[in-house]
Amino acid sequence: MESYVKIRSFVRYVALENNGDIYIKTNIKSLVLTSIFLAQLSSNVFSMDNEISPDDKDFKVSIDPSMEDPQMNASNYTYEKRKTDKQTIHILIINPKDYKVEIVKANDGHGREPVSVIAQRSNAELAINAGFFEIGANKDGMPSGTLIIDGHQYNIKDQRQPLVVIKSGILSIVQANPKEYALGNISMISGIPLLISDSKIVQDLEEKKSEFYTAPHARTALGIKSDGNLVVVVAEHNYQRDLQTITMGELQSLVKEKGKIFAQKYNHKNPGDITLNELKEILKEEFISPHVGQGLTILELAQLMKGLGCQHALNLDGGGSSTLWIKGDVVNQTIGDTDEGNGLQAARAVSDAIIFKRR
Secondary structure, eight states, rough: OOOHHHHHHHHHHHEEEEETEEOOOOOOOHHHHHHHHHHHHHHHHHTTTOOOOOTTOOOOOOOOOSSSSSEESSSSSSEEEESSSEEEEEEEEEEEGGEEEEEEGGGGSSSEEHHHHHHHHHTTTEEEESSSOOOSSTTHHHHHOOOOETEEEEOOSSOEEEEEEEEEEEEEEEEEEGGGSOOOOOOEEEEEEEEETTEEEEEGGGOOOOOOSSBBBBBEEEEEEOOOOTTEEOOBBBOOOOOOOOHHHHHHHHHHHHHHHHHHTTOOOGGGGOOHHHHHHHHHHHHHOOOBHHHHHHHHHHHHHTTTEEEEEOOOOOOOGGGGTTTTTEEOEEEEETTEEEEEOOOOSSSSEEEEEOO
């Protein structure tokens, strides 16, 4: 009975409510119990047979059209979910004659929103995350690179750079200085790096040695084929989290966001009644994804875009930001990375999105 009281006491430290505000009281007992609990859970969880190794050297990008999942066809776009024993890759081919393409800023100008919220507010049918952005402090949600929407400059880099440009309703992918353009109603957003130019993989990609280029990550890419159709690729990466590194602050945020849902699931009146065993199951569900996704290096992404017939292609923001939204649903597994929400299965709020509205 005493140990049971201690367990319940610990959980109440994780989810105490005061006038609707949930907070964590940190004391020696809670910290000790937390470390013991997470150590035990971590040792159990990471002995799973289906653990994904990002160092597997046998990975090859396959563009074989055979799929485990059914193909969803429409007259104006084609969606495929390609799965192997190591990869989950989503491919969307869009006929631009049937869609108006736009770049949309979160909250129509400030901060961040999930792609799904941006898409629904904009009456889009399809949407992806777009440019790189700042996370945290007073710059949260500010674009890291160039972002211009209908002539309004949110940020502009005065240098040659890979750009998605939308002018007179036509999307192009170029390497240029945005100041070369007469802005007017033009929209543009930068990505990095350029993957394909004139149907060829950009030469210096093989020479890049930084982790951003050589480590497999979740990726979002946009390309243009010779027939004018647009190609979107979103590759999943299962960012596994060492549960021993979960902080009290992260537990607090998780319970604050989903505490009522967790309590309802286990038939409790409030989050403070959740037991340690129930919390263990919650953390396994929230941080340990069964989805398969090793991710792609930048060169592998370029090879895939070339194999899909792209004349020009660009890498957009990836990692925990990678999101593909189709007709009301996010179709890829979204998992936070070291930038934010590491290992947490949640849709990240982003600075901006590229959306497609039926003409």
